[in-house]
Amino acid sequence: MRKMVQRAANYICKRKIDRLLPGVMDDLQDYRKKSGTTGTQFITLWMSIQTIQKHRPNWILESGTGSSTLVLAALVKKLRKEHPDYQGKIVSMESVPEWFDVATKNLPEKYRDVVEIVLGPRQKFEMAMYRGYIHSNIPKHDYSFVLIDGPAFTDEAGVAFCADIFHAMDISSAPVMHGVSDGRASTVMVIQHLYGVRAARYWHGLYAARFSLPRIDFRNPDFITAKDFATSFLGRLDFVKFRR
Numbered sequence: 001m002r003k004m005v006q007r008a009a010n011y012i013c014k015r016k017i018d019r020l021l022p023g024v025m026d027d028l029q030d031y032r033k034k035s036g037t038t039g040t041q042f043i044t045l046w047m048s049i050q051t052i053q054k055h056r057p058n059w060i061l062e063s064g065t066g067s068s069t070l071v072l073a074a075l076v077k078k079l080r081k082e083h084p085d086y087q088g089k090i091v092s093m094e095s096v097p098e099w100f101d102v103a104t105k106n107l108p109e110k111y112r113d114v115v116e117i118v119l120g121p122r123q124k125f126e127m128a129m130y131r132g133y134i135h136s137n138i139p140k141h142d143y144s145f146v147l148i149d150g151p152a153f154t155d156e157a158g159v160a161f162c163a164d165i166f167h168a169m170d171i172s173s174a175p176v177m178h179g180v181s182d183g184r185a186s187t188v189m190v191i192q193h194l195y196g197v198r199a200a201r202y203w204h205g206l207y208a209a210r211f212s213l214p215r216i217d218f219r220n221p222d223f224i225t226a227k228d229f230a231t232s233f234l235g236r237l238d239f240v241k242f243r244r
């Protein structure tokens with residue numbers, strides 16, 4: 001059932017993308033052949049398109065370069081043409097040198113003016129009671145949209161999470177961080193813990209979640225007090241500091 005929902009939703013989203021960005025499917029096919037990329041599912045790409053169309057972020061951070069980079073670039077170019085005051089740019093982070101070389105070599109010429117691909121080997125990121133991985137070397141800009149599709153998030157201690165969205169809050173001054181996560185349930189779970197379930201709903205059938213998160217200061221040492229951890233009648237603890 002889950003697979004059927006996912007297949008149908010991907011089919012619908014692919015058609016919507018094809019209609020909105022004519023020619024991008026040919027670019028994707030070509031890029032896939034040359035790069036062997038794992039790709040990003042069309043559901044995630046369509047959620048990203050909708051969010052970017054709505055908020056028109058000037059700085060887009062992509063975590064995990066690949067075919068998704070082409071779709072983001074085609075959209076930014078379209079928006080730039082339609083809105084002359086819009087100057088959107090994409091910083092696309094890749095953690096693995098081999099894939100960085102492949103992506104840099106195969107990014108179509110027509111997208112190079114709106115995309116910068118940056119090599120950033122993964123780096124551990126600790127925030128409060130959570131352990132994640134970010135890309136190192138992320139250039140400092142005012143990002144307000146993040147597509148989470150990397151870096152690898154497991155290690156000798158088990159499953160961590162992709163934390164670029166929280167690192168982006170450190171380096172950007174945007175008050176709200178919009179974004180989409182492709183799969184990566186552990187990332188969405190951290191978002192849900194901090195902001196509540198409504199902030200990023202996730203179903204395996206879609207294998208993606210979108211979010212719009214106000215910036216938080218998760219290093220604030222004050223959140224050890226009992227009032228930041230609510231307890232239910234049945235003894236369930238919830239971390240509620242950032243849900244107010």
Ligand SMILES: C[S@@+](CC[C@H](N)C(=O)[O-])C[C@H]1O[C@@H](n2cnc3c(N)ncnc32)[C@H](O)[C@@H]1O
Nearest residue numbers: 036037038039040064065066067068096149150
């Ligand atoms: C899910 S992939 C990112 C895919 C990318 N967003 C796209 O749309 O093509 C996550 C990471 O896997 C690595 N990767 C890319 N292509 C790969 C491949 N063909 N096989 C194994 N790993 C790959 C890269 O380090 C990449 O950042």
